[in-house]
Amino acid sequence: MPEKERADLPRRELTVGEVAARSGVAVSTLHFYETKGLIKSMRSRGNQRRYPRSVLRRIAVIKIAQRTGIPLADIQKELSALPNDRQLLASDWAHLSEHWKADLNERINKLTALRDQLTSCIGCGCLSMRDCPLRNPYDTLSEKGAGAYLIEHAGEELD
Amino acid sequence: MPEKERADLPRRELTVGEVAARSGVAVSTLHFYETKGLIKSMRSRGNQRRYPRSVLRRIAVIKIAQRTGIPLADIQKELSALPNDRQLLASDWAHLSEHWKADLNERINKLTALRDQLTSCIGCGCLSMRDCPLRNPYDTLSEKGAGAYLIEHAGEELD
DNA sequence: TATTGACCTCAAGTTTAGTTGAGGTTCTAT
């Protein structure tokens, strides 16, 4: 039989299982996040993890950041850079989300540019090293020096 | 001393090193792609890889697909599904890129939705499990049955 | 009290996309 309903013990600390159920992440993931310093726990007498309810908000923030494509290591850095590593406040959230939004915007812009190039190249199919924007993303030409590159490859059209 | 310039032997097959230089991927990556069935090679008498020039186009297509976020395994499947696994034609390219564009569009839409939610939630910071769209992406509610979920969590606002 | 579900640690495995290294061979210019 499942664990007894605990709604009648208000504001208790949460067990891993409860946090897992409420946050939607696996217990093993909570362990993992702990080893990575993303979340913390207190321990019960019997060495079991106990969490304050604020961990749920923290996990929510972690998952949102992940959805935007931020690696866990970076998330950890930003979270631990907060004063005292304290409970997340609305102002922290504003700060973090502003930052992540900028990041996300950049990714969206890159993908959108790619889509537009793709759109204009469909049906063309040239994929010419010289002429096709898909094959020459702006940041590739400069890597070896555009001049040398273009000269080196001048006239190669049969690939 | 570096290898002699071979421009005077036109239309020769290419060595790995040449393909690497011209495509911008490492030799080890070309080996790797070969083990994954993404590209193929002929061998010289001495067992060295030799590539037709068409491999460059194939690699270009692979890299574009990767930029859109398609995993290599999927790229491999789509490339090998082409009739005879032959050289890529413009029509193949049109087909593939159309497909990938749709994929890319979906990813862009998801990220854009996330950004918009982020924008509207900055400064709010509620992250309420009930009310915040960031914490309840549409596809989460239905996972366990929205009804049960909402009832189970009703009244929990202190996280 | 005894069962059983939930929990613990630590090590190892998984996937994706490659890179690195050891030990040995081939190729090409001199």
Place this chain on the structure above:
DNA sequence: ATAGAACCTCAACTAAACTTGAGGTCAATA
């Protein structure tokens, strides 16, 4: 002919983000 660049194979390593499993403990309930 020979040096040295380029190539070969195969195994092992990397990184991120987890999951799985073994072996054992804790806690709530019948």
